[in-house]
């Protein structure tokens with residue numbers, strides 16, 4: 001893996017199909033996918049880290065589908081959804097009469113997933129006590145059903161994911177060290193979208209095709225794409241996806257322009273846009289900045305006064321007055 005990381009050219013996947021849903025042309029991502037494909041062949045536990053919306057679950061599913069376990073269940077479990085009282089019954093299952101209300105035998109997620117892959121999402125949230133119980137399953141593949149006194153064995157591949165800094169949590173004593181090292185058999189970190197901007201046009205086009213309204217086509221203007229390229233995406237790919245869905249709805253088959261993007265995205269200043277004569281905005285008098293901005297929006301809306309006024313949040317008459325002042329009408 002070490003020289004894999006040094007290789008400037010991304011390695012090819014030997015079987016790209018399981019990873020086909022992961023759209024990327026970033027070198028770093030392609031190397032990551034190749035690593036994932038190699039680890040998929042074994043049962044090594046995998047820890048996937050990355051900000052919210054970077055595609056951790058998508059990657060976990062791809063690894064499962066690329067693995068010899070692909071015909072067995074892939075079970076995603078969000079650790080945030082377990083209360084301590086529910087955990088045992090849901091995770092390990094229970095026998096009939098194990099507790100009040102246990103009217104019949106119940107298979108837990110472990111038994112259900114036997115032979116497959118268990119995806120432990122938001123692992124950082126799991127309470128300390130439950131971490132111990134999980135560790136035991138990871139170590140020996142053994143557990144005891146509630147109400148039973150027999151050990152059961154399962155054969156499960158574990159993939160965990162988190163958007164927290166787990167090694168920091170471990171150092172602070174908030175996450176069990178032994179469990180951390182167990183889970184972290186292989187570590188795959190998905191970089192945030194803002195660090196792989198080359199993926200933005202690619203993903204935009206994919207989502208455009210996905211959300212295109214029936215009988216309409218969709219495309220996006222260069223200016224709007226510049227805005228998308230300058231946005232910083234705290235919600236990563238999930239955020240870009242919902243921005244495109246929103247814009248496709250507003251554009252109604254027209255080319256997507258800046259004013260079709262959600263307002264909070266429009267506020268981003270495209271980095272490529274230079275203010276007149278190369279002077280920085282900071283050096284300009286306010287009137288000039290206002291003028292540049294109004295004219296830019298006016299151009300971006302295809303010289304549509306109603307849309308420009310609405311984007312700027314000013315009245316149509318105010319806009320008309322300003323435009324004639326600038327000698328534009």
Ligand SMILES: Nc1ncnc2c1ncn2[C@@H]1O[C@H](COP(=O)(O)OP(=O)(O)OP(=O)(O)O)[C@@H](O)[C@H]1O
Nearest residue numbers: 021022023051052053054055056057058163237238
């Ligand atoms: N590279 C990608 N190509 C195509 N779609 C992607 C990509 N990355 C993420 N997505 C899409 O973005 C959305 C979020 O992905 P996913 O749920 O896997 O993220 P996550 O990292 O698990 O997020 P969270 O931390 O919030 O749970 C999904 O709809 C997924 O299909």
Ligand SMILES: [Mg+2]
Nearest residue numbers: 053056057121
């Ligand atoms: Mg997720």
